[in-house]
Amino acid sequence: MTDPEGAACIFRRDGAVIGIVNPTPGGLSVTKSHLAIEVDCRKDGFLDAVGAVGRQFQPMTFGNIILGGLIGVFVDAASGATAQYDASVSIRLTPAEFEDALSRDKFFDLQRDTLIDQAKLVKGRITATCQPADCEAQLGLAGNEELRGLERIETMRKSARLKSP
Numbered sequence: 001m002t003d004p005e006g007a008a009c010i011f012r013r014d015g016a017v018i019g020i021v022n023p024t025p026g027g028l029s030v031t032k033s034h035l036a037i038e039v040d041c042r043k044d045g046f047l048d049a050v051g052a053v054g055r056q057f058q059p060m061t062f063g064n065i066i067l068g069g070l071i072g073v074f075v076d077a078a079s080g081a082t083a084q085y086d087a088s089v090s091i092r093l094t095p096a097e098f099e100d101a102l103s104r105d106k107f108f109d110l111q112r113d114t115l116i117d118q119a120k121l122v123k124g125r126i127t128a129t130c131q132p133a134d135c136e137a138q139l140g141l142a143g144n145e146e147l148r149g150l151e152r153i154e155t156m157r158k159s160a161r162l163k164s165p
Contacts (some may be wrong), residue, residue: 001025003092007043013046024091045123046093051091097161108157119146 002009002022008022013035019028037051071134092111098104117140128137 001090002043003090004043004046007041007046007049007091007093009039009041009091012038012040026067039089041091041093043093045096047096049091050094059115079152094156095160097163099163101162104157104160104162108153108160115146115149115153119143119149 005025006023011019018030021028038052041049123142130138
């Protein structure tokens, strides 16, 4: 699913196209694998959304959101979920242009707040399920991923175009 609907998304694994959903929303059945699925979604008036679903050994699930044009979907390796993919993926497309600074900031503030909320959930899940020898490393990776996501959001905010009056 994309927000807004009507995007064309191509799914690839190991370089081979495994499916196309055009237009969204739609469904795609895939077999389990440790390999990431690369996703490329396009819609007129929006930035291309590219990224990966189910990246092997990522320590967290920061949800199904767009972060700076990248699909921010990560799999919790501590739970053993690297052998499967989320049942559904939601992709929020970033507008290529905003009416004004207020609407731009509202959009990116929501992205930032969503990332922070999901990071808290991930860190809580890691704390509840990690092995003592792994906890610090996994929480550190989660913190680093959160910071990278926040940086991407701010970079996108600064580069977002505003409509000319």
